[in-house]
Amino acid sequence: MKVPVEKIAGSFRDPSGYVFRENGGLFRQITQAGQNDFEAFINSGLADKLLDDEAVVPFTFSGRKEMVLILEELPFITYPYEWSFSQLRDGALLTLEIIAEALKRGLVLKDASAFNIAFRKGRPVFIDHTSFTVYRKNEPWCAYRQFIMHFLAPLLLMRKCDLRCLGLFRNDIGGIPLELASRLLPRTTWLSPEILIHVHLHALFDRHVSEARGAARKAELKPNQLENMVSSLHSFIAGMRFPGQRTAWAAYSGSTSYNDESFRFKQACVDSFCRECAPKVCVDLGANNGIFSETVSKYAAVTVAADIDPCAVEQLYRLSREKCPGIIPVLLDLNNPSPGLGVFNGERLSFFDRFRGDLVLGLALIHHLRISGNWSLEQIAELFARMAPRALTEFVPREDPQVKQLLRGREDYCTDWTLEKMCAAFRRRFARCETIPIPGSVRTLIRLSR
Amino acid sequence: MYIDAGTGSMALQAAAAVFFTAAVFCRQIFAWCRGCLHANGTEGR
Numbered sequence: 001m002k003v004p005v006e007k008i009a010g011s012f013r014d015p016s017g018y019v020f021r022e023n024g025g026l027f028r029q030i031t032q033a034g035q036n037d038f039e040a041f042i043n044s045g046l047a048d049k050l051l052d053d054e055a056v057v058p059f060t061f062s063g064r065k066e067m068v069l070i071l072e073e074l075p076f077i078t079y080p081y082e083w084s085f086s087q088l089r090d091g092a093l094l095t096l097e098i099i100a101e102a103l104k105r106g107l108v109l110k111d112a113s114a115f116n117i118a119f120r121k122g123r124p125v126f127i128d129h130t131s132f133t134v135y136r137k138n139e140p141w142c143a144y145r146q147f148i149m150h151f152l153a154p155l156l157l158m159r160k161c162d163l164r165c166l167g168l169f170r171n172d173i174g175g176i177p178l179e180l181a182s183r184l185l186p187r188t189t190w191l192s193p194e195i196l197i198h199v200h201l202h203a204l205f206d207r208h209v210s211e212a213r214g215a216a217r218k219a220e221l222k223p224n225q226l227e228n229m230v231s232s233l234h235s236f237i238a239g240m241r242f243p244g245q246r247t248a249w250a251a252y253s254g255s256t257s258y259n260d261e262s263f264r265f266k267q268a269c270v271d272s273f274c275r276e277c278a279p280k281v282c283v284d285l286g287a288n289n290g291i292f293s294e295t296v297s298k299y300a301a302v303t304v305a306a307d308i309d310p311c312a313v314e315q316l317y318r319l320s321r322e323k324c325p326g327i328i329p330v331l332l333d334l335n336n337p338s339p340g341l342g343v344f345n346g347e348r349l350s351f352f353d354r355f356r357g358d359l360v361l362g363l364a365l366i367h368h369l370r371i372s373g374n375w376s377l378e379q380i381a382e383l384f385a386r387m388a389p390r391a392l393t394e395f396v397p398r399e400d401p402q403v404k405q406l407l408r409g410r411e412d413y414c415t416d417w418t419l420e421k422m423c424a425a426f427r428r429r430f431a432r433c434e435t436i437p438i439p440g441s442v443r444t445l446i447r448l449s450r
Numbered sequence: 451m452y453i454d455a456g457t458g459s460m461a462l463q464a465a466a467a468v469f470f471t472a473a474v475f476c477r478q479i480f481a482w483c484r485g486c487l488h489a490n491g492t493e494g495r
Contacts, residue, residue, distance in 0.1 A: 145459035193473075197466045205458035205465075219460040225467040232473040 009346040010115070016130040019071070028059065030067035034130045037110075038067065041132040044105035055098060056126045057118070069129065075281055075302040075328075076355065079348055080114040080150070081169040082331045082338055084314040085158050085242045087124070088166070091117035092151035094124045096234040099141070103227055108135040112147035115173070115348070122325035140221040141229070145206070148198050149175025152237065156195060159243050160185055163310040166331075173341050173348060178203035194236045242314055262440040266394075267295060269436055269445050270361070273392050274299045279358035283387060285334065286365040288312050290319045290327065296361060297326040304355065306332035334383070335373050352386065360384050360391040366422070367396040371406045371414050377425035384448060385429035391448040395419050395435075399442050419444055 008019040016034020020027055030038045041047050050056040062068040080088060091114055099109045109131050116128040141147075153176040157165035161184055168176050182203035189195040221229070258266065270292050274282070279300045284293040287305035289312060297303045305316045305327050316329035332338070332351060341348040362384065369375040369383075384391040396403050398417060407413060419435065423446065426433045430448040437444050 140455075140460045140463035142455035142460075144463055145454075145456040148459075193469065197462070197469060201466070202459065202462050205462040206456055207458065209458035209461045219464040221463050221467055225471060226463075228474040229463065229467070229470040232470045232477075235477060 009344075010342070010348060012343070012347075014128075014130055026071045026073045027062065028069040028071055028129060030069070030130060035067060037133045038130060040107060040134050041129070044107055046102055046105045046107055046132065047129075049101060050098065050126070054121070054123065054125065055094060056129065057120070059129060074118050074120055074125075074127070076304050077118050078328060078330045079338065080117075080154070081166055082351075083166070084310060084317045084329060084331065085155070085163060085166075086314055087119065087317050087329070088114065088151065088155055088158075089237060089240055091124045092147075092155065092237050093234060094126060095147065095151065096230050096237070098126055100227065100230050100234070102132060103135060103223065103230070106135050107132045108141065109133075109143050112143035112150060114150040114169075114175075119320075119328055122320040122322075122327070135223075138220045138222060140219050141226055144229075145178070145202070146175060147233075148202060149178060149181075152198055152233070153178065153181035155237065155240060156189070156199065157181060157184055159240055160189060163243065166310070170338070170341070178206050194232070198233070244311075258438075259440050262438050262443075265440075266363075266438055266445065267292075269438075270295050270363070270392065271298075273447060274359065277359050277390050279388075279390075281355075281357040282359040282361065283355060283357050284361040284363075285332075285383075286362060286368070287316060287329075290316045290324075292361055292363055293327050294319065294324055296359070297324040300359070301326060303327050304330055304357070306330045308333045334369065355387060357388040358390065360388045360393075362391065362393040364394055364396060364402075366393055367400075367403050367406065367417070370417055371403065377416060377422055378428075380422070381425040381429045384426070385450070389450040391430075393446045393448070395422055395444045395446055397442050397444075422446070 006021040008021065011017070011019040014034075015031065016037060017028055017030045020029060047056075051058060057074065058072040059069040062070050080091070083091070094117065095109070095112050099112075102108055110133040111128070111131050116126055116131060117124050118127050119125065154166055154169055157168070157176065165184070168180070178199060182200045185195065185199065190200055274296045277299070279296070281302045281304070282296045282300040283304040283306060284290075284296060285306050287293045287307050288309075290305055293303050293305040293316065303324070303326055307313055307316065308331070310331060313329045313331045316327060320327035320329060330351075337351040338348075340346060340350045340353065366380050369380050370377070384393065397419065398404070398407065403417075423433050423435065426446065426448055430450055432447070432449045434447040435444050436447065
């Protein structure tokens, strides 16, 4: 067998196949162990159906002797702990729709990991082509527990407790433990039959039913009962609405600090810079409601719209679904970005290891990094230089009401927060640093290129 | 990928099968009733 050039670290767990990179292309090797299941996936017509529905990442056969698929490469992969509520819900619904379709053709999903979902053209898409196996009659769904830990438990915690509960996923990439979910959910949830069964009783069964009692041997579920379970989970999850929590940035709009004329000027500058750069992949840091991500997405094939606020990411996801499919929303705290996780910290890559772009937007952002985050000017310049060769950012001076508010009670803090010093730090990293004052405002746009 | 299906999880599915069937049945009845009400409501228009 030909030795792959670069095996993707995240796919090592699956004995049926792995993903590798060769000569700049992305491939999936189907191993001997996974050959029968994969042939069943193809021959049953499920692969064609899912490809037609754009429910799985497109692939073609490489024509090599070994079973190797050529995969369409997604420009940016986000992980479940970086999603909004609706992204996780839509990922759950897609997984259930896929298993329902698979069951009709005598197949079943052998795993139901949220990491098998990515976002493409504003929609969730299933990325693991080797997750399908032949359904053995009367056998319960082996991935049911994983589905609850990866999808239903975090959704319920976000809905019933707090949107920030999704962060628990970062602690345990195997999913939120059932016992923990059961303990964290409010007591009133014991009155909901669905939550009672799928989470609370599930946690009790998980703890008290063991192999020794022979429960696994006896457990049987008729095919129609399994279909009913999938269907009932689907309608329960489909009925879950975004909880609409009050967060610091939920009602904030990028335009609040400007009069109409200044705002139009700023938007025109962003538009002309993006047109000039014609980026393939752009990141908008602190994207908020996506007003500038939308502008960039006219020129960029992909715009990664990052924000710290779960409500803002929810808005960004709606924008990507309804209007701008090139936008990929991501929940990102620049003070604590997603780290490398899993085995050797290489299974799930850190945000900075994943992003390779041509342009960075950081509008109304850097004063927060300097004043609230206590970043040095050098670190701010490094952030932009690390991410892309070109950048557009905005300097908000001490006289601005937003900065005055940040500095309230500590007016002598951050004495280096001046346009000159910020530009000097940028010039150490970028060959060109141009400033454009915004008329009718004290703010200044800064264009950077290497 | 190999995952731990969980003995308790498999047993729960079998134990709760009746509930899932009942849930789907109730939903069908509900949809049917709603359909009838809707049909009656629009009949006289």
